Amino acid sequence: AQRVTQPEKLLSVFKGAPVELKCNYSYSGSPELFWYVQYSRQRLQLLLRHISRESIKGFTADLNKGETSFHLKKPFAQEEDSAMYYCALNSGYSTLTFGKGTMLLVSP
Amino acid sequence: DVKVTQSSRYLVKRTGEKVFLECVQDMDHENMFWYRQDPGLGLRLIYFSYDVKMKEKGDIPEGYSVSREKKERFSLILESASTNQTSMYLCASSPGDRELQPQHFGDGTRLSIL
DSSP states (O other): OOEEEOOOSEEEEETTSOEEEOOEEEOSSOOOEEEEEEOTTSOOEEEEETTTOOOBTTBEEOOBTTTTBOOEEESSOOGGGOEEEEEEEEOSTTOEEEOOOEEEEEEO | OOOEEESOSEEEEOTTOOEEEEEEESSOOSEEEEEEEETTTEEEEEEEESSTTOOEEOSOOTTEEEEEEETTEEEEEESSOOGGGOEEEEEEEEOOOSSOOOOEEOOOEEEEEO
């Protein structure tokens, strides 16, 4: 069965520090992975998807099939990056399986 | 820009009541979804729909039902509300393309069952 694991409930860093939000998945087929973000009092929105291979707001994520990981990285965190981040995996029929989320807190 | 609108931001109901949560999208999307979002549990899929009058169970359908009579509207129904259904409910939609497309979310309905 498909599964998404985000091991950290909370990640606290200082402004300017590098950030890595971990995501591991379990899926028997060819995975399609997404990162969604929810800023305070805003709706959940797509941050990036692995097939786009693009950088959004300075964030990147590389799919590592060998390690079954899709970690989200940013070299220099900003206070406005503070939010809840969810990793999601396609689970067939256009549905997604979400991880439990990681709250990123960037302090000045 | 895709707009997914949920009828209520906050809702308070009593145990045993029948509760309707409404969701409307304006982009002619085929797929619509209902999730509940709980701290420490992330998003869990309750029901989804590919098309009008079609519905499929998600991971936690017990105690819920859905209705999709029109393409743009997807309703979540709590048949007899219970306190353990107090949660944030999120509606989402996506196009029905062969390639998996991102889901677009509404603002959510925070439901309290007393």
